[in-house]
Amino acid sequence: MVKNIIITGHVNSDFDSLSSMFSVFVLLRNKVQHLFPQETEEQFQFYLLMPPTNHPMVKAFVKEQLESLFTKEYTTTKLIHSLEEQIISDTKYLVIVDTKRISRLHHCHPVLFENITVHNNNANGNQGRDQSSINKSIVVRVIDHHPNSDKEGDDLQSNDTNVNVETIITGAVTSVIVELLQKYNVTLTTMEATIMSLGIYEDTGSFLFGSTSNLEYKAMEYLSRFGLDHSILKNNSSRNISSAGGMSKFENTGDHEDSQNLNNYNRILTTLRENLTSISMLDNVIHLTQLDEISPDKNISPIVQNLIENSCNIHTLICIVRLNQGISVICRSSQDSKVNVGRICEDMGGGGHFHAASVLVRDQTISEIRSMLFQLLYGQIVGKDILLKTIKHQQQEVLTIDVNASIKSSLEIFTKNPTIKYLIVLKDGKYHGLLPNIDSINSKISHNAMVQDYMLSVQLQIQQINNDTTLADSIQQLVRNRFWLLPLSWQDSNSQIGGVITSTDILQQTIKSMNNGQIHHFESSNRSTPFGKHLSILQNNIIYNIVFIVLKDVAEKLNLDIYLIGNTIYKILKKSVDLSKVELVIFSDQLTSSELEESILEFLSKSFKKIKDKSTIKNNTDQNQLTIELSDSNVIITIQITTFVYYPKTQYYFTYLPSPIKNHCYRTNFTMNSLFVDIKNQNLYDCFDAIYDINEDILNLNHSNSFKDNPSSILKMFLLQYEFDLTISNDTKRYLKNAVSDGDVKKIEGASINEFLHDIFKFKKPFQFLYDLKLYGIWNEISPLIKIESSYYDLLQDILNWYDNLHIRDLKPDRFKILMLTFIKYSGNEKKTIELGKRLDVSEEEIMELYNSKSDINIAAKKVKKWIADPDHKSDANSLNEMFKDLKIEYLLFLMSQIMYKLKKTDNNEMFINQAPFTLFLNYLNLERINKTQ
CATH class of the missing domain: 3.90.1640 (inorganic pyrophosphatase (n-terminal core))
Incomplete structure (x- = not known):
């Protein structure tokens, strides 16, 4: 055989x-x-x-x-x-x-x-x-x-x-392998020798990479004996400008096409140069650059190689490139670089050599990738000499909770430890998962719920440590786990969790290194732009006066860092006229929150007489929120005040290094909300690639685990998409699909779903939300009792629009109730209807009222059919009033949609004939109401 x-x-x-x-x-x-x-x-x-x-x-x-x-x-x-x-x-x-x-x-x-x-x-x-x-x-x-x-x-x-x-x-x-071919005297064809040569040319960078050895020269000498097709080598070489510009060609093109490819090559190279930033760790200078445009077919590696070869001051270069299928990280270093880029890419899931490596990352955002790169670089250069035992002690208290505990008991732990983002969940004393800070992300979750219902089943590799384990070892494991919390188990402890190390621990070590001069930064990016030119669209000058005159004066006289943040910036950039709310954040390590509030109000009262203020203290004592309402202008200013800042006072905007404002904006779910403006210099800063997303109208997550930590943010994402007419990015779609397949959608609280279903009616096409959620399989995860038929909801939307055009006074239907009626239609019996109501946070009384209305609606349906069949009644308004008088307007419109939808499937003409009784009745009703008011 x-x-x-x-x-x-x-x-x-x-x-x-x-x-x-x-x-x-x-x-x-x-x-x-x-x-x-x-x-x-x-x-x-x-x-x-x-x-x-x-x-x-x-x-x-x-x-x-x-x-x-x-x-x-x-x-x-x-x-x-x-x-x-x-x-x-x-x-x-x-x-x-x-x-x-x-x-x-x-x-x-x-x-x-x-x-x-x-x-x-x-x-x-x-x-x-x-x-x-x-x-x-x-x-x-x-x-x-x-x-x-x-x-x-x-x-x-x-x-x-x-x-x-x-x-x-x-x-x-x-x-x-060619050495073996030569050893056994294997005869090759020209094509065979050429195909083998391709691999040698490419992996040695045409013999320019530091990993090239005499074995490659010997192999090429042997292969050249059989003749090589140099046109194939040229056209498939990544160092060829044509192919590097994004085209793989196997024959020469015309001059015009070659010119276009050269222009494309130079444009990308110029962009990479403009986006260069750098940091120095123990005198190892690392440069980072980025290509923001999505480049599905371009091979950027040769351009990155060109950049490092032709820049005498660049010895380690990391390039981040957006792709449709993920984010590519390309790393190159010169012979005299001590940074092992191959190890960095390997820890991120890719591979390569000491001086040339790459990785395609599908499960992290660009911001997270930058953070991973910084941590790995820090570990490899500085952290390798820091013993973990100097940071974490064996007697460290670990905050844990049992899988069978209630959410209420977890809230008690989070309240005592407000900076903790996750609790470690144990089952039989062993690691079982993580519980996010429920109350901080979703206050609608019932305190009677159980930990096992909301924990994240994150499979973390527990690190076994001893006295020789270094910080670099833990950083590598953190990156491989793709989660910024690492359970530690000391040697000979029977795998019992004896501590954790988090990104905060690494951050604090980084800050120590920054303070003692081990890390320096060099800013040279173009990601800072003047914001003043955008302010001309502000029709209400009071906002400009508050933010850029009064608060600027506050910042300068009190030596404060004040920043404009959030949706305010997005709306200004998009020239929105809806600017009634302004969001700011203040950082101070000198004044208390109360002192700051008093000073801010004093400054504002000099310029604006009518001021209402409300101060809210958050769980952690170092943050206050001051809300100021200007009574005569309908402007609300929300100022977050942070008085404890352990970052060094510096402006690490674009490099990997942290700063207070950068960390603050990184917490936002979406890149569109991560911009900030320095009130003092009126510069706009983009640390998380928001400008590209805003210009392209793309909705992008800042964190790959946002949907897992807070599944309700999925619903908020769809609302944002339609509010600002955005396209969900491919990366975000991938995270959404993961959340669906991993069962995270099941954790969305009923109260959040209920609120979402009310909010969709603020939009012109509310039922489009239903279709989108069905497309991603979200409804099936929320409740299999919900069935969405787009053709029916299209008809229902037409009916609601038609009703609105009648302009019936003081009779506005509750659209949410009509939607519930459509859901109940498929739910089945009473028991399942009550189950559906609980899932959507609709009270049993309300859901049963809607359920019981089915009999009245069915009786009315029979009367409608009889009325249509009897020609003598077709103009009798009294008979119509008799049929419909006991039906609420929601029931009436639902009945109309049901009758018309059934006929639409069989006879369109008949469908419009059956619309007649509803049209006559509602017009009669409208006329009657008008007469009463005159």
Whole structure:
């Protein structure tokens, strides 16, 4: 029986992965014994399993070159993009190239591991994906050129039976396999030599990367003996301006197209230069840049390489690029850089080499990625010399709560510890999950609810620590967990949680390093712009006078940092005339809240006579909120006052480093609300990429876990989308889908849903909200009793619009009640209706009143049909009044929608005939009301 040999590389494969796969195929096709000397059989079926990739040039090369080559030249070998069970069952050998990391081989897990099948590969988590679970019925050969991973258990390792892992640290793994081809004197065609050369050229940066060794030069000398197609090498090289500009081409283009690509290349390069910022850690200067535009098809890597090669003062460069499928982080460093960018990308889920690496991140926002990068850099440069035991002691008290406790008991803990964002949830004394600060994010949750109903099932890897564990070790684990809280377990403690380390702990260590001169910053970004030009749209000059004259005077005389924040800025930028509310924040480490309030009111009273003020003290004693209402102008000013600030007083706006205002704005859910304006200099600052989102009318989350921490923010997102006519970003859609699939939507409180269903009627097309929630599967998660038929609600909207145009005095229907009637229609019996009412926070009395109205509505429906069928009654207003007099207006409009919808499905003309009795009755009713008022 013919057995299979599967050859594959890592996910998101590059040309070195592709070329090395191809090289192994050519080697084994020549003789299987070259890699498996014990083999006696000669006939095998070869499968090249192409890993999923987002590399545009690799994808184009496979489709336009490799697939046709295998169809014409290698007819007995199959190029496949996914596995089938029959292929797996007949496989004897699996060859893996360019990686040994289990986490980068997800596409071949069904053949690599036992009990992982094609069907459950995407739903099994990490269970059954370790060294002990490797498929014992196959032989695995791994050829790699990357250093071992720091992530415990992620590297495949050789064993005495069926796994052989060979790692040779060099510039390109293709060179290792070409060395074998040369050793066995394998003759190549020009095309074969060219395909192999591609991998070497690309992974060594055309021999310019620091990882290049003599093995690559020897390999290229051997390959060149068979001739190389340099047009293929040129057109598929990332260093080619045409391909770097976003196009993968296999033949020369005209002058005009080349000129366009060159212009595109230069434009991107200029943008990256303009966005450069930098920080210095222990004299290691790291530069960060960013491409804000979404670039689905552009290969930015060569431009990043060009930037570092042609800038004598840049030794470590990190570039962040928005993509439709996630966010790409490209890292490059020069030979004299001590920063291991490969390790940084590996900790974030990617990989590479010491001086060149990249990662595609799908589960974090740009702001979170910047924070991760800073923490990893800080850990690698500074944190490696800070022992964790100097920060966390074994006797540290850990705030925990049992999974079976009530929410009320958790609130008592949060009240005593207001700065705590999460409690660790225990089950049988072991880590089970996290409970967010419920009261701070959603006051509508019942205190009688249970912890298990609202906890986050976050699978955190608990860190085992000892006296030698460093802060760098914990930072790496924090990043890998994708959560800024890490449970700690001291060695020999039987896995009992003995402490936690959080992002706040790391922040405090960072501040110490900033204060003692270990970290410096250099601002050179263009993300600060004058805000004064936008203020001309303010028709009500009182806002300008309050904010930029009176409060500016306050800031200068009292030496305060005062910032304009929130929706106020968004509305000004969008030239909105609705500016009745102004939001500000004040930071002070000198005056108390009461002193500040007194000073602010004194300054304002000199300019404005009629002032009402209300002061609210928040849970934590260092923050107050002062609300000022100017009686004669309908302007409300909300000022948050923070009097305890442990940040150094500096303006770390654009680098990774923190500042009070930056931290404050980072807490917002959406980027559109994260801008701030310094009252003193009237400059607008954009630290979280809000301007791009605002200009493109995109709604983007600031935090990837916002929907998990506070599921009700999902509903707020849809309201924001329609209020400001925004498009939900692809990243935010991805987080929304995750929240649905992870069951987070089920945690939305009924009170929040009820409020949302009332709010949608503030918009012209309220039922569009229903369609959108159905599209994402949200209604099914909220309650399977709710059914949404868009064609029916379209008709209902037409009826409501028609009714509004009648202008019937003092008879406005409660649209929420009509909506509830439509929900009840599908809910079934009384018990299910009461269940639906509870889910939507509708009282049993109200929901049963609506439920019981069904009989009256049904009786009226029969009368309507009889009235229409009797020609003598069609102009009799008294008979209409007799039919409808006992029906509330909500019931009447609901009845009208039901009758017309049933007929719409069969006969449109008949549908409009059946509208007649409602039209006559309501017009008669309107006329009667008009006569009464005259």
